Amino acid sequence: MALAGYRNQGLSDGDLGARVETSTGPVHGRSCTGIYGDEYVSFEGIPYAQPPVGPLRFKAPQPVEPWTSPLDCSKTGNKPLQFNQYTKTLVGSEDCLYLNVYVKELNSATPLPMVVYFFGGGFEKGDPTKDLHSPDYFMMRNMIVVTVSYRVGPLGFLSLNDPAVGVPGNAGLKDQLLAMKWISQNAAAFNGDPKNITAFGESAGAASVHYLMLNPQAEGLFQKAILQSGNVLCPWALCPLENLPHRLASHLGMESAEHVTDAMVLDYLQNLPGEDLVTPYLLSPSDHLNDCVFQFGPKVEPYKTEHCVLPKHPKELLSTAWGNRIPVLMSGTSFEGLLMYARVSIAPYLLTTLKTEPEHMLPLDLKQNMPQALARNLGQRLQEMHFGDTDISMSPEAVVAYCELQGLLASHSPGCKVAT
Known part of the structure; x- marks a missing residue:
């Protein structure tokens, strides 16, 4: 795997910290001390999927190709490419399908409970790294924390109706599902208990966990859930807008974009830099008045594929969801609406x-x-x-x-x- 070789140039086992053998290849972490003085082992930037670039842009994630050389996971992985409309800053990379594992103890009498965190940010932005979501508080306990990077904005949620182009949407949700499969499969390698995994998130991250609870493909990958300030019925958790890809193409200079085929729109967007795709702001005043807080986000997929994660409106899936059978903690804050200020x-x-x-x-x-x-x-x-x-x-x-x-x-x- 080219990525693994690049990250390990000039490195040997002796140059790195603790080593774990995962199902996809060996990883090396580093010893850390949290702000409360607790020691733990950090493995950052572990790839769980192939880089979603080139022909894989907008598509369902593909499992990572196994590697044999030790992978240096002592450095912060990439954040998903995003543009913050408030700060007007562009950060991250399209090559973003990585996760971070923070382990209190790699050897203990019994396997450790695990929590898997999905960041919030309206499916448009967010940060899976220690810059915003550090594990220090959790590392006061004997447990494992995993944070997941997934695609956001149009790179994660572009949806086209034509089955021939193979972009039904929800790539970001499919990233999360593939990450959970990797985590469940590799829990024991990190001294974790695959039967004691809690998935949790805040805002869009909470809605993401709830979407996993509706998806039969995710059954058994976690046994408990925490939804903080979000779920699938929140109005911002399902994008109501149609033809957003055509609107985006038009904004980026495609002539008569509203009248061309999905294949032509996809080809046009595939040939633009990712930075151009995430920067535009497309919402109109009428969109805002119709509860559109964010632009691209989860959508009911227009046709079924083997990767489909949302075949129907979430309201139609709730009553029979497998997630109804696991313990769930739901919470909110005293002034949620302050976000709208x-x-x-x-x-x-x-x-x-x-x-x-x-x-x-x-x-x-x-x-x-x-x-x-x-x-x-x-x-x-x-x-x-x-x-x-x-x-x-x-x-x-x-x-x-x-x-x-x-x-x-x-x-x-x-x-x-x-x-x-």
Whole structure:
């Protein structure tokens, strides 16, 4: 494997730390001391899939090719390529399908429990590395922590309807499934208990774990789950937009992109640098008012393949999901909607439009499935109940009330639906 050879140039076993034999090849880690003084062994940047570049861009991940030379996993792996619309910074790499394993003890009387963490970030951005998600707190206990990098934005969630092009979407969710298979298969090699794995995540990471709980292919890969501030019923967890790939191609200079075939769009996007693909902002004011907080994200796949992870709307999968049979801890924060403060500050119409179009107070599925007059009437009643005498403006009081409303709609209400 070229990647393994590159990362080990000039290295021998004597140059590296603890060695573990995985099912795909040997890896070397390094000894670390956490901020609380606890010692542990770190293995960072372990590949679990082939680099999703070239013809594999947008496609389902392929299992990593085995290697024989020791792989140096003492350095931080790549973050997924992403553009932060708030900070206007571009970070990461398309070659991002790696995971990190942090082990308290490589030898113990009994195997250690494992937790696998999926980062949040609206399926558009996120960080699996110690820069943001360090294991120090967990390393105070005898356990193993794994963090997973997966594709985000259009690189992870571009979806085209034509079966001939082989891009039905949800590549990022398929990355997560392949990572969980590798983790389950290699748990014992790291002194972990493959029958005591907890998958957890925050926001989009929580929704990701919930999607795994709906997917029969993931059954048995973990035995417990923790959903922090997210699940599959959150409005941002399923992309409602159509023709986003064509919109992206048009934004990037393709003429008449809205009228060309999926194959032509794919060919055009395949020949652009990844940095160009993740930078554009495509959402319109009407998209925002229809609860589109993020751009690319999970979608019901337009046709079934052997890799399909979402054949139906998640609401249709919940009642029979294998994940209903495992212990689940769900949680949220006291002010989830504070996340929307920056958004409404940048786009005040999200709040001020409610004054004349109160139907936007309603969840999208309700708003779109009832007569506009009824939706507007219900929205007005909800507005009176939620805002009271507060004027619908950009006053501090109204902004706080708006953020509280968004917290209820985007997190707390979906959580209650799942729990019941």
